Amino acid sequence: DGGITQSPKYLFRKEGQNVTLSCEQNLNHDAMYWYRQDPGQGLRLIYYSQIVNDFQKGDIAEGYSVSREKKESFPLTVTSAQKNPTAFYLCASSYDNGNEQFFGPGTRLTVL
């Protein structure tokens, strides 16, 4: 079955540690996205990538980094520079920009 997967589902991190969230898709989509969702809020764009080896900052990129070395994979690293990283992180992909986005199940990150 085609789809988009994220791991882990829950992640706990100590302050000062970097952590990497995985996102993999087998939909053959060119575009991939990372969003952050806080309780009772909409989604905010962290980074997006429209093609392999290229990515752009979204509205809240500070404290985060990404890579897009393969079409299927778009990992997100939450660095110690991110002041308030506790949130629900959603990865999405689409055939190209502007089309329907397919979302992964999300990773809930908690900083202890």
Next chain:
Amino acid sequence: QQPVQSPQAVILREGEDAVINCSSSKALYSVHWYRQKHGEAPVFLMILLKGGEQKGHEKISASFNEKKQQSSLYLTASQLSYSGTYFCGTESLDSNYQLIWGAGTKLIIKP
């Protein structure tokens, strides 16, 4: 820059109708609608494009007023499965054609 959704929340009885609105101050290229159930990922409902084209599920209806930069999602004869939070995402030149999401409208359907 974030689109404004209204109402923030609505409670319906099964079978009743609801309208959810999304309004932007920007000149929009498209409006996207998604539904999210608690703790789950958002699921695509519809895209409304400037010029009138629509892509989405047959059972969902929506409108896009390009002059007012407003979109409305119409939920008729609501079912229990319609419960969740509805988000609009707006796409414009200002946003580099990336989606800017509203804060959501929580819909509760009671039997």
